[in-house]
Amino acid sequence: xxxxxxxxxxxxxxxxxxxxxxxxxxxxxxxxxxxxxxxxxxxxxxxxxxxxxxxxxxxxxxxxxxxxxxxxxxxxxxxxxxxxxxxxxxxxxxxxxxxxxxxxxxxxxxxxxxxxxxxxxxxxxxxxxxxxxxxxxxxxxxxxxxxxxxxxxxxxxxxxxxxxxxxxxxxxxxxxxxxxxxxxxxxx
Numbered sequence: 655x656x657x658x659x660x661x662x663x664x665x666x667x668x669x670x671x672x673x674x675x676x677x678x679x680x681x682x683x684x685x686x687x688x689x690x691x692x693x694x695x696x697x698x699x700x701x702x703x704x705x706x707x708x709x710x711x712x713x714x715x716x717x718x719x720x721x722x723x724x725x726x727x728x729x730x731x732x733x734x735x736x737x738x739x740x741x742x743x744x745x746x747x748x749x750x751x752x753x754x755x756x757x758x759x760x761x762x763x764x765x766x767x768x769x770x771x772x773x774x775x776x777x778x779x780x781x782x783x784x785x786x787x788x789x790x791x792x793x794x795x796x797x798x799x800x801x802x803x804x805x806x807x808x809x810x811x812x813x814x815x816x817x818x819x820x821x822x823x824x825x826x827x828x829x830x831x832x833x834x835x836x837x838x839x840x841x842x
Contacts, residue, residue, distance in 0.1 A: 657735070660712035661742035662749070664705045668717050669750025671701035673774055677754055680770040681761035695825050703821030719743055724799035751775055798823065 655663075675697025678686035686693065706715040714731070716722040722739045725731035754774065755762065765771055772778065779787045801823045 655712040657713035658738055658742045660709035661739050662746040664709035664715055665717045665743045665746030666750040667708060668701050668705035669747045670753050671704060672698045673751060673754045677758045677774040680773050681758055682765040684761050699821040699825030702824045703818050706820050717743060720795050720799055721802050724803060728803055
């Protein structure tokens with residue numbers, strides 16, 4: 655498997671499972687409807703775990719442009735590969751989002767709450783305060799990239815054991831710092 659394909663597939667898995675749990679919680683008449691914020695955070699953490707574990711050996715499992723750029727700034731990843739990784743991540747995210755929509759199409763069709771529908775693909779603040787919202791995003795991204803930088807192997811790629819701690823960091827960020835969003839969607 656090439657690093658490009660690994661980033662596409664890993665990011666697709668991340669979004670399929672991460673946005674899938676949000677769709678399960680927010681959309682009308684799903685079995686998880688109303689499951690709450692903690693279920694979303696746990697689902698996202700396990701989505702990160704699954705995606706990282708699946709492709710770490712092939713690409714280092716960046717799965718997020720912030721991680722790719724953070725690793726490049728830290729000198730652990732070549733700048734010449736940044737654009738390819740980000741392109742692969744965007745393609746994988748689009749495929750994952752499409753699959754969530756396809757799987758939950760019947761539920762999207764009957765859900766009248768436009769905010770809930772939007773929340774399955776994006777985050778938005780409960781209280782719009784641009785400065786506070788920006789600080790929240792910066793802190794969450796900093797914690798994610800900082801933790802990932804110290805969890806990866808010396809070659810810049812995550813080792814298998816690192817997948818669970820990275821997933822748990824996402825759960826911790828969502829539970830601790832994600833309260834400002836309508837639904838916590840912090841992709842690692």
